Amino acid sequence: MNAPGTLVLIMAIAVLAPLVAYGLGRWVRIPLVIFEILLGILIGPDVLGWTHHDQVIDTLSDLGLSMLIFLAGYEIEFAAVRGDTLRRSAWAWVISLAVGLGLAFALTGADVPKSFVIGTALTSTALGTVLPILRDSGDLRGRFGTVMLAFGAVGEFGPIIAMALLLSGRRPGESTLLLAGFAAVTAAGIWWALRPRPPWFSRIVETTLHSSGQFAVRFVMLLLVCMLGLAAAFGLDTLLGAFAAGLLTRLVLVGAAPESSEEVLGKVEALGFGFLVPLFFIVTGIEFDLDSLLGGGRTLLLLPVFLLLFVVVRGLPVYALAPRDLNRTDRRALTLYASTCLPLVVAITTIGLDDKVLEAGEAAALVGAAMLSVLVFPLLALRLRAGEGAAEVPDGRSAGSEAW
Template sequence: MSAAVHPLVLVLIPAAAVAAPLLADRLLRWIAVPTVVFEIVLGVLIGPDVLGWAHVDELVHALSQFGLAMLMFLAGYEIDFAKLRGGPLKRAGTAWLATVVLALGVGALINPNPLDGAFTGLVLTTTALGTILPILRDSGELPTPFGSLVMATGAVGEFGPIIAIAVLLSGNSPARTAVILGAFAVITALAVLGAQRPQPAWMARLIERTLRTSGQFAIRAVILVLAVMVAAAIWLDLDMLLGAFTAGIISRMLLSGVPAHEEEVIEAKLESIGFGYLVPVFFVVSGMNFDLDALLDDPGTLLLVPVFLVLLLTVRGVPAALLAPAGLGRHDRGALGLYAATALPLVVVITTIEVGAGHLPSSTAAALVGAGMLSVLVFPLAAQRLRGDVRPPVAEEEGRPRVRAESW
């Protein structure tokens, strides 16, 4: 271990990660606060701007980057594009393109530099799919037509910005960028074809035999897919987020032929690695890097928080609501827009990258993250209030609710 690593930080970050769900659980009787909000807040508390107990060293930074990669991997893994084909995905894509146009205009007004303005606007195009999915799952709405719309909106709101980040950060000419993305698409297509091939009998036996042993073949294979796709993205001068996100999609396809009970165990293990260890490190460290002084020292910067919150709702939420299916009711449209405007994880990711690359002032980044934190506190709760206590009829089968889903 490097001598520069302070032992206290190795304890404080896991302690903050443990305290976050405890605090969220204690507040649950009054308000549902996503755990990620507490992870960031506790990171701010122990970080240099408040208590000064923990600082980001090389080891902590490396663990944070692993957490970022795992976060994007799990985001890609949660998305099943096969179930979203057709109306929901097309409408979500159209709404996101409308959002991009509005966001680029807003970014140009905020920052006259074209590249910096594009980065600022890009933050307004994201949707916190990982935050929304548990809410829909717990309310029983995930398998419904409305759940499919929200799922498609969230999927595009994560995949689209990641592609945009990869393009903007490459620094290449449009022609070279197109060639590079084409090369990555070919690599991805080959990986998808390989993942969709029927599993050999020996592989199925090996997965089953090592699932609860030290061998852990399935988990190691998935981590290898993640490493290969991240390495491919970096090799092609693209951002690692694209590789990690794509690895999640490929891994879901790779495990689609695994028996359901084994797939559940594998998914639980991956979530344990991600949400139990690496992802909380990323968000706690993001809080430690949060420029609280820049946010509080300037009243104008602090006022940007509600401004950005309104912009998230206007730029991301309104297009999603307006371009929803014609048969969707007024309250459901409003709820869809509120869910679409819920954005925090990718806001943290994008602002972290932008500040590091010098494309965004840390004060503006702090205001954007603050707006993202408010969005996950306010928008999902408001969406649920708009739709009321919607719990579709369920039939119990093996202890799990089943709902017949339709398509818009």
């Protein structure tokens, strides 16, 4: 099938996926991303064979991943995640990286390049995937949501930094210098974003918000593309630029046009979650190597091993360092959410495959385990939080019942 036909089929799947999720939601709450990936696998070369690798579709998929990471970066509120919570989340990720690399070295027989790929993948948190689930359930508000944002942000940002340092193929010293240069430019951008905007900026944002001009949306897209280009110019992964663009966009919009910032974000989210992000997840399903996974042997055995390692490497340090004001149930739910991963696992395994560091079966096992983490861990966390809410609400209803 040619590129236009493939895109039509992918968008049809993007429309079908929420209908299936909504229909089944009366019995079981399954994250939408699971249906997008599974339907992508269904139309992919290993099942129905209706779609195949295409450069145009891959480019749109890359934009979808960048948009997902951008929106995750936008969600970060510096005032909410600073201080002790941020320090705890940073130390939890550092411990995760050390444990992940150690276990990866043991698993691969001290194969250094492969250990870097696997170890880094084990430390990620899919904040962009978890956020819609938290928002829909009402868990994003309050103390639990603030803590999850902090741990999730570090779980997104930390692996991206590790990718730049460990998976770039350059010497560590060179990578560190390039990363420092990018950080310096980003810091200058933050300084600029924090400066007062001229009055005309907020006026034109409000004036064009419901017109064909859409100045604010165009400005956000320009900022995103500029940060992607800056990361590429420094030889770093563009996901680092996407995350930084999200941070900068929040500072600019909230500072310059606070009355319009939520509506602007709604328009950007409509572009992201309405087109680019589902395209990324569906293409992930299309390109998933199902044959390698179902071929049995070592690949199939690795899948539950990686799923367990996501909890051990990422989850346990989060549980140990979670703020003490969270009760045990919330800490368990935080552990499960933090162990949920997928987008960065896909990105990291893609790098491993391109560099011929990972075998196809190993990549399929990692991505398959990440898909299971998205399916299983948030559901368990939602049930934990709902059970806790049921114990606290006098009339016996779950605190998250409105979202179900």
